[in-house]
Amino acid sequence: MQSRLLKRSLIALLVTQSVALATVQPAAAALISTESALTLEQRQSRLAPLQQALARADVQAKLIEKGVDPQAAAARIANLSDAEIASIQQQIDQLPAGGDGLFAVLGIVFIVLLILDFVGATNVFRSV
């Protein structure tokens, strides 16, 4: 009984959240609302470090080494949903901070592979 209620309220929570997400998506109507713009800004600020990292030659070399096309990776990142970005953000937050340059590169490559895995482009992590 309790778990059914819990399940129901979780579903309700998810539904209201997705409704909230739907309302901030710019609709077919022409004007973009301030709230949508703020959401977009947040999204861009989350994605910017990844996009900057992807532009670096050393990161690109590492990716190519792993058999990943950096341009395809950039396109994937631009098309991530907000929920996916939030989930990736969580994983990034769990990574140890700091480190030398080499660690930083490996960290970024790890994140990119994580993202590609997430969107189903590779299965590096799932096959392990």
Added chain:
Amino acid sequence: MSALRWRPLGALLLLWLAGCTQWSPPAGTAASPTLELSATPFFPQARYQCGPAALATLLVDAGVETTPDQLAPQVYLPQRAGSLQPELIAASRRAGRIPYRLDPHWSAIEAELAAGRPVLVLQNLGFSFWPRWHYAVVIGHDARHEGVILRSGTERRQRLPMRQFLYSWQQSDHWALVVLKPGELPANVDSTRYLAELAVWERQGRNTAALRGYLAAVERWPDQPTARLGAGNMLHARGDHAAAAQQYRALLRLRPEDPVALNNLADTLAQLGCRDQALTLIERGLRQPALAPAVRDTMVATRAEISARPATAAATECAAPAAP
């Protein structure tokens, strides 16, 4: 039924919930108050209903005609014998007053008092492990900041030693709220937080109030992009396209390739009959790399809409004054 619905979230809500508790402070020493908003109305709370009483105090002070009884159905949860902060915020919006959460320092409360606004606070009058939550309204402090004066519960003028007040307030993460008339800015205003609140008003279709707020923000922060965007959107919504275009152009001067500004200005120019200029802008926006998919979709829709319109205005009317 609604009691059942709440139960699973009970643990979560407990953090937010405020019942009402009477707390008799030790008799304070009578220091002469330097600041006391003694004209602040007083609504002695009914049992557990400190939320409606405290909110009514703020709203009536801000010129709204209301009573705790009128607010209770909006903010009071009988089964929890208390009110939640989000509901106080929502009820304030419904009453046409802009809720603004203060920075978590005493100095933020003091600045609001100095501006003549009473401040709603959430206190824990119990223990951290056994909280007794209570809403009260700060209306002043005494000369040496040794005491805080509140409208609290059934006490019209409660004086608490500063240290005791700060301790009870700190446990709610220093939750403190003021309500503003549309167009009013808080004393120590954080532009991001204030504009995010206006964006909610915009979504809820409270356009007139949102416009007043955005225009006040533009005046205070002429270089704040969000304020320009909001003002443009609200002017557009009421059909004042020429004024909206001005705001979007100001935004483009701040952020020359901002896709949102390009899209909204393009639509506005199309409304003004400047089809060619509108199409040029939208193409410029669509050329940008790494556009968010939702923005790209909207821009494509805007382009289709513009293309379907006739160009009616003369080219001279469409020339952008000093636009990039």
